[in-house]
Amino acid sequence: MESESAQLDEATAKWQPLSAVERRVLGVLIEKAKTTPESYPLSLNAVRVGSNQKSNRAPQMQLEEEDVADALERLRECGAVVLIQGDGRVEKFRHLAYDWFGVDKVELAVMAELLLRGDQTIGELRGRAARMNPIADLAALRPVLDSLETKGLIIYLTPKGRGCVVTHALYQPQQLDKLRAQYGDASRTMPTDETEDAPPRATASHAAAAEPRDSLAARVEALEREVAQLRGRLDEIAHQLGEP
Structure with a gap:
């Protein structure tokens, strides 16, 4: 269901505490990679829409594009997300959560739900x-x-x-x-x-x-x-x- 391979490397796990917005953004990237791989990686706007959606989210958020951009930049700095060039030169974002957490596919699904709902x-x-x-x-x-x-x-x-x-x-x-x-x-x-x-x-x-x-x-x-x-x-x- 997920286009990328799950790489497990506990020895090099790099995770660290995140802000509420950073957790939401990372959770969205993981979720969309698994549930809608045909639309992944995500553009900045797609991450914003996913962060603000009503279903499968707690608490509800109304993030602006600037909020999401700041969170993505912070996640890039700590090695959880990477920026890639998409079709038509649109910047898109991909998570690196397998290595960042040092987990497998099922473990990452569980982490995504916890990040999205607490x-x-x-x-x-x-x-x-x-x-x-x-x-x-x-x-x-x-x-x-x-x-x-x-x-x-x-x-x-x-x-x-x-x-x-x-x-x-x-x-x-x-x-x-x-x-x-x-x-x-x-x-x-x-x-x-x-x-x-x-x-x-x-x-x-x-x-x-x-x-x-x-x-x-x-x-x-x-x-x-x-x-x-x-x-x-x-x-x-x-x-x-x-x-x-």
Whole structure:
């Protein structure tokens, strides 16, 4: 599906923290290389349009051409993107993310989704990344996540297990600290059941029972986790049905 070959070179991985715009731009280049190879590499305007599109993006952005150009220049400086001459002398951009991250095709698909959407449950991540490279189920995703974690490219924001939340490690330090703090309470109370294919309600019920019965806050927190897990399941089902 992707025109370029996936080159794996962990020893020379060059990745580093990026700004929000830089992460979005790099994610777009990776995504389009995989999903629309006939239109890749991308012009500056194509990168801008891809960065601002409504689907498969969180948060929504309204970047100007200058914002995208600055991000591309920064990505070129750190070795993640290269400028090439396209047809009609139009400048186009190609990512170098395989070498930059030191990853394979499936790992790069996972990284692209995390760059485009940020923190999400592993169920959501599997369904979304599978549109770029096949990932049959959560069992197939686990070794991919293990590899990315070993390389320092992803971070678990909640304990590993069904419904756990993961994100990329390319945030600036202060951004990552803020994100960790947002999940701090959930990390301390989230169940660590590894049977990720069990119904979401079982985990939420277990978590609620473990909390003091007279603690309204604990019950609300358990319900919020259940809703997040159900949303992840619904997103995966929608993807399988071919909905956007």
